[in-house]
Amino acid sequence: MVDDFQVADITTAYRSVLFPPASWNKRESATEARTTNNICEGWHNSLQSLLLCNHPSMWTFFDRIMKDIAMQTASFLQATAGIQRAPKKVQSA
Numbered sequence: 001m002v003d004d005f006q007v008a009d010i011t012t013a014y015r016s017v018l019f020p021p022a023s024w025n026k027r028e029s030a031t032e033a034r035t036t037n038n039i040c041e042g043w044h045n046s047l048q049s050l051l052l053c054n055h056p057s058m059w060t061f062f063d064r065i066m067k068d069i070a071m072q073t074a075s076f077l078q079a080t081a082g083i084q085r086a087p088k089k090v091q092s093a
Contacts, residue, residue: 050068
């Protein structure tokens with residue numbers, strides 16, 4: 001069975017490919033210590049806590065998104081007016 005296995009030369013196989021692995025392979029960036037999508041993950045966590053469920057109805061989703069827009073707008077206006085938010089209090093266990 002092992003005799004039937006053919007080893008392909010990967011370097012020659014990818015020379016004629018339109019998108020070589022170096023253009024789409026993100027293994028190096030995934031193994032680095034830094035994270036690249038903290039902003040997206042933070043927004044997703046806030047959205048999940050805003051929705052309070054995994055599959056909300058369309059109307060609940062729209063209502064909560066409108067609340068999120070209002071909170072973001074208020075935060076933006078306060079920041080542009082120079083009002084500093086109070087730091088979040090850390091709860092100890």
